[in-house]
Amino acid sequence: MVKAVFFDLDGTLLDRDASVKQFIAAQYDRLTVHLSHIPKIDYITRFIELDCRGHVWKDKVYQMLVAEFEIERMSWQALLEDYETQFQLHCVPFNFLFEMLNVLKQQGYLLGIVTNGLGQFQTRSIEGLGIRDYFDIILISEIEQVRKPQAEIFQRAMTRLGVSAPDSVFVGDHPEADIAGAKRVQMRTIWKRSLHWLEAKEADAIIDELSEIPLILEQFKCN
Structure with missing residues (x-):
């Protein structure tokens, strides 16, 4: 689940x-x-x-x-x-960002951000998007002193939410930092397709739009 x-x-x-x-x-x-x-x-x-x-x-x-x-x-x-x-x-959000987050919160999912970057700058970007209050935890590599794709940052995120890898899904655009990193700790993954990177073929699902995420999570529940 x-x-x-x-x-x-x-x-x-x-x-x-x-x-x-x-x-x-x-x-x-x-x-x-x-x-x-x-x-x-x-x-x-x-x-x-x-x-x-x-x-x-x-x-x-x-x-x-x-x-x-x-x-x-x-x-x-x-x-x-x-x-x-x-x-x-x-800061420009991708299409359907707020609609997707509202649906996931309504459905009772715990939500987290795990991002590489500088602490204050990434914090400001999250605030600039207006999405801070949707998230239960936010991990930024400079603050954590560990960065994706290292296993520790993914494990730390799950520990803070009190969940295990089979209960967790990671959504990202970078094939190595996001998808491969999360897969190494046994999380399920959703790759957001990006023209900048080669296809993350090992992802459990691939999306073009954030609006596709709720349906994929429902499908994961059935598998």
């Missing part, structure tokens, strides 16, 4: 691609007085390239932007601070 559902954040609940595009366009507009010598499309495009889907932390990204575009009126530290404090205002 499924009692608990755990979610990855970026690429699963948070549409990070859309959020980054919205944020970096707004940053350019907000700081135009300092960035006006750079074409807006060039600033947006280069940030996205350097960001590498979040795999390069923003101190490096902004240092490279300042050097490449010869930004003299604003330091990379100031740009980074703007990112850290303003990104949460541009």
